[in-house]
Amino acid sequence: TQLLEQSPQFLSIQEGENLTVYCNSSSVFSSLQWYRQEPGEGPVLLVTVVTGGEVKKLKRLTFQFGDARKDSSLHITAAQPGDTGLYLCAGASDRDDKIIFGKGTRLHILP
Amino acid sequence: DSGVTQTPKHLITATGQRVTLRCSPRSGDLSVYWYQQSLDQGLQFLIQYYNGEERAKGNILERFSAQQFPDLHSELNLSSLELGDSALYFCASSPRGGRPYEQYFGPGTRLTVT
Numbered sequence: 616t617q618l619l620e621q622s623p624q625f626l627s628i629q630e631g632e633n634l635t636v637y638c639n640s641s642s643v644f645s646s647l648q649w650y651r652q653e654p655g656e657g658p659v660l661l662v663t664v665v666t667g668g669e670v671k672k673l674k675r676l677t678f679q680f681g682d683a684r685k686d687s688s689l690h691i692t693a694a695q696p697g698d699t700g701l702y703l704c705a706g707a708s709d710r711d712d713k714i715i716f717g718k719g720t721r722l723h724i725l726p
Numbered sequence: 727d728s729g730v731t732q733t734p735k736h737l738i739t740a741t742g743q744r745v746t747l748r749c750s751p752r753s754g755d756l757s758v759y760w761y762q763q764s765l766d767q768g769l770q771f772l773i774q775y776y777n778g779e780e781r782a783k784g785n786i787l788e789r790f791s792a793q794q795f796p797d798l799h800s801e802l803n804l805s806s807l808e809l810g811d812s813a814l815y816f817c818a819s820s821p822r823g824g825r826p827y828e829q830y831f832g833p834g835t836r837l838t839v840t
Contacts, residue, residue, distance in 0.1 A: 648829070714784075
């Protein structure tokens with residue numbers, strides 16, 4: 616069974632600090648997506664990474680796909696209260712197109 | 727606004743009943759995915775359709791079924807409802823030809839079974 620483990624589960628930090636959250640698996644994925652979800656709403660796609668070692672930047676957010684395509688990280692620089700939300704990673708299996716979501720990291724940025 | 731629409735937004739029903747959730751994908755997207763999200767289980771993939779055909783199946787119960795119609799909208803049917811089926815149900819659509827690279831989620835249907 617493929618699993619995506621996200622860590623930490625919860626993170627509460629002050630505005631202006633930097634943080635990194637992780638998404639790990641023992642399985643290889645053809646692609647990996649990061650989403651942000653706010654309470655009562657659907658997840659919103661932030662980025663897709665496809666190539667091992669790939670790094671993508673979205674303003675203050677930096678996403679990296681591991682060389683072996685088994686893990687990914689999301690780094691936020693100078694966090695702001697608007698970054699608060701549930702961050703989900705999702706992996707797409709090459710074998711059967713099934714999508715697996717991690718349980719997410721709930722991030723709270725204190726003003 | 728992702729362009730994916732879901733109805734109804736809220737649904738309250740009793741155990742043993744049957745309900746139908748509806749989803750319209752973004753214009754031009756051929757793939758539709760259904761997910762169940764509960765507090766303790768996270769976002770669980772149920773099923774994917776591509777251009778009317780079932781493409782992939784996740785942890786979907788036998789009491790649940792889905793279909794995608796020629797106009798590409800999709801319906802998720804939940805029957806013999808149990809208290810544990812209370813959850814948020816999301817539909818997502820994808821622009822790529824069947825490959826799940828990017829998904830755009832609807833606002834969800836909150837199902838409460840009493």
